[in-house]
Amino acid sequence: MSVESRPGAGILFFGKPKVIPVIKFHQVHKAYKTEGRMIPALQPCDLEIPAGQIYGLIGHSGAGKSTLLRLINRLEEPSGGRIEVAGQEVTSLQAEGLRAFRRQVGMIFQHFNLLSSKTVAENVAMPLKLAGQMSSSAIADKVASLIKRVGLEEHANKYPAQLSGGQKQRVGIARALSTDPKILLCDEATSALDPQTTGQVLQLLAEINRDLGLTLVLITHEMDVIRRICDQVAVLDAGFIVEQGPVAEVFLHPQHPTTKRFVQEAEQIDEQELHADFAQVEGRILRLTFHGQTTYEPLLGRVAREAGVDFTILSGRIDRIREVPYGQLIVAFNGGELEQAMELLSASDVHLEVMR
Amino acid sequence: MEALLINVDWYEIGIATLETLLMLGGSLLFTVIFGLPLGVLLFLTGPKQLFQQKGFYAILSLITNILRSLPFIILLIVMIPVTVMITGTSLGVAGAIPPLVVGATPFFARLVETALREVDRGIIEATQAMGATTKQIIFNALLPEARPGIIAATTVTAITLVSYTAMAGVVGAGGLGDLAIRFGYQRFQTDVMVVTVLLLLVLVQILQSVGDRLVVHYSRK
Ligand SMILES: Nc1ncnc2c1ncn2[C@@H]1O[C@H](COP(=O)(O)OP(=O)(O)O)[C@@H](O)[C@H]1O
Ligand SMILES: [Mg+2]
Numbered sequence: 001m002s003v004e005s006r007p008g009a010g011i012l013f014f015g016k017p018k019v020i021p022v023i024k025f026h027q028v029h030k031a032y033k034t035e036g037r038m039i040p041a042l043q044p045c046d047l048e049i050p051a052g053q054i055y056g057l058i059g060h061s062g063a064g065k066s067t068l069l070r071l072i073n074r075l076e077e078p079s080g081g082r083i084e085v086a087g088q089e090v091t092s093l094q095a096e097g098l099r100a101f102r103r104q105v106g107m108i109f110q111h112f113n114l115l116s117s118k119t120v121a122e123n124v125a126m127p128l129k130l131a132g133q134m135s136s137s138a139i140a141d142k143v144a145s146l147i148k149r150v151g152l153e154e155h156a157n158k159y160p161a162q163l164s165g166g167q168k169q170r171v172g173i174a175r176a177l178s179t180d181p182k183i184l185l186c187d188e189a190t191s192a193l194d195p196q197t198t199g200q201v202l203q204l205l206a207e208i209n210r211d212l213g214l215t216l217v218l219i220t221h222e223m224d225v226i227r228r229i230c231d232q233v234a235v236l237d238a239g240f241i242v243e244q245g246p247v248a249e250v251f252l253h254p255q256h257p258t259t260k261r262f263v264q265e266a267e268q269i270d271e272q273e274l275h276a277d278f279a280q281v282e283g284r285i286l287r288l289t290f291h292g293q294t295t296y297e298p299l300l301g302r303v304a305r306e307a308g309v310d311f312t313i314l315s316g317r318i319d320r321i322r323e324v325p326y327g328q329l330i331v332a333f334n335g336g337e338l339e340q341a342m343e344l345l346s347a348s349d350v351h352l353e354v355m356r
Numbered sequence: 357m358e359a360l361l362i363n364v365d366w367y368e369i370g371i372a373t374l375e376t377l378l379m380l381g382g383s384l385l386f387t388v389i390f391g392l393p394l395g396v397l398l399f400l401t402g403p404k405q406l407f408q409q410k411g412f413y414a415i416l417s418l419i420t421n422i423l424r425s426l427p428f429i430i431l432l433i434v435m436i437p438v439t440v441m442i443t444g445t446s447l448g449v450a451g452a453i454p455p456l457v458v459g460a461t462p463f464f465a466r467l468v469e470t471a472l473r474e475v476d477r478g479i480i481e482a483t484q485a486m487g488a489t490t491k492q493i494i495f496n497a498l499l500p501e502a503r504p505g506i507i508a509a510t511t512v513t514a515i516t517l518v519s520y521t522a523m524a525g526v527v528g529a530g531g532l533g534d535l536a537i538r539f540g541y542q543r544f545q546t547d548v549m550v551v552t553v554l555l556l557l558v559l560v561q562i563l564q565s566v567g568d569r570l571v572v573h574y575s576r577k
Contacts, residue, residue, distance in 0.1 A: 073485055075481060075484060075485060098487075099487035099488070099489065100487065101487075102484070102485055102486065102487035103487040105485070106485075107482065107485040109478055109481075109482060111476075113476065113478035113479050113481065113482035114479075114482075115479060115497060115501055116501060116577055117500040117501050117503060117574070117576055118500070126483075126496065127486040129496070130483075130487065130488045130492050130496065159576035160576070161576050161577050179486075179487075185485075
């Protein structure tokens with residue numbers, strides 16, 4: 001087999017992975033009938049979720065995130081529009097076709113939704129038993145390896161009630177992976193967990209995405225979750241997708257007020273405090289955004305020397321978006337050649353935004 | 357001791373106990389056989405459930421309510437022609453079982469419906485997301501998850517049936533309750549009354565504690 005004919009071989013020739021959408025929405029919308037009236041939950045939207053990526057959906061409670069997610073495996077029937085998943089037209093699937101399709105899409109939930117009457121191993125085995133295509137010994141082997149993958153070897157024969165929240169979600173993940181799905185849907189999978197456990201579960205999800213090449217669609221109401229593991233993000237507000245794009249783009253340069261609020265929450269920025277700080281300094285105030293390698297370069301000192309400006313750092317944060325480092329500083333510049341300083345910074349790939 | 361229980365014929369008591377147990381066992385068996393599917397049907401067609409059917413549910417609901425509101429003694433008499441059709445007799449233990457089943461089934465079905473409603477919706481959803489058929493959702497998720505509730509429902513139904521059997525004497529089915537009424541009450545044989553009531557109490561106690569134990573055993577929460 002030649003290299004060119006191998007699926008996905010194109011990836012080798014580009015710096016960025018080639019983008020092949022695995023989930024496509026065309027003008028999909030959904031309204032629920034409540035007390036005889038149709039209440040829209042999701043406004044007509046177009047969406048393309050690239051294969052192998054972690055796609056985040058963020059929005060406040062009631063924004064329509066779960067509705068959108070549940071349309072993907074047709075737990076909800078769309079009111080209109082076309083949904084295509086892994087090359088299949090989901091909207092036209094009939095009974096058995098729909099069930100076979102659902103086996104290719106795993107799902108995990110905020111409240112885990114494990115069967116309390118079954119042990120960890122029985123829960124993980126359930127999708128395989130229902131599919132009825134494997135022998136019990138093959139199922140047992142597979143279940144054992146899945147349980148190992150999520151690090152629960154010692155708990156295989158326990159009941160969910162005997163596990164912690166993080167362990168329960170690991171069972172949920174193992175169960176969702178049992179039928180070797182192409183896509184994993186995560187509905188607020190970490191919202192019921194404490195911060196430390198959240199970190200561990202997110203890490204597990206990122207590993208699964210990396211090792212198995214699974215596409216993840218992940219709902220959250222925390223920008224921090226998006227920042228830590230997502231490649232792309234869509235922001236939902238009252239049933240509308242108000243912003244979407246690569247996480248770095250949306251996170252570092254939010255456009256819509258809802259997105260801005262989410263970012264401020266994540267960064268713990270207090271708008272009022274910031275403006276109080278502004279009153280204490282002179283000169284031009286800029287927000288500098290570093291992304292990638294520039295984050296580590298000793299830029300500020302050099303620019304200050306070359307342009308003869310003085311600077312005061314008012315606030316700042318250095319962190320990572322997925323694996324890529326970024327820095328965002330609010331800096332007041334004084335004296336010297338401000339124009340030149342700004343040019344030097346821009347030339348070094350620093351994004352500038354004038355705040356005063 | 358002999359003097360205290362002067363009217364008690366232990367052979368007679370033994371027979372009556374056996375009759376009560378037969379009536380209870382037979383009617384409980386058929387009540388579960390008919391009531392469990394009926395309860396599942398009520399649940400599935402109920403409001404906001406998997407197969408919501410407003411009209412069908414309303415009718416089914418009405419029928420169960422009518423049967424439940426009918427005093428058992430009336431049911432026993434009204435049912436006589438039907439009983440004869442089913443068992444060939446309206447008398448004895450066999451004659452008592454059909455009305456007992458008809459009286460207890462709607463009651464049991466309602467309890468089953470309630471037990472199924474207690475199952476977290478998320479579990480049904482997760483099972484659907486696995487690509488389960490409706491049958492699989494019922495047998496692999498709903499019923500196992502509702503098992504403690506269904507066992508508790510069976511216990512309550514069994515105890516209700518014990519009290520119903522006391523009235524089955526009307527059709528000559530015998531049993532402990534019948535003995536208590538005929539001898540203890542009508543002939544003022546207080547000793548017979550006390551012994552039969554005590555035996556009934558023991559039976560109820562046993563049913564309750566066995567039921568409770570099973571519920572605990574199957575509850576993994
Ligand atoms: N089954 C339903 N029936 C009626 N309304 C619903 C149903 N599910 C969701 N909704 C409504 O649709 C809107 C979006 O809900 P949802 O998608 O669950 O939001 P989110 O997951 O972002 O919190 C909400 O206003 C909610 O009340
Ligand atoms: Mg939701």
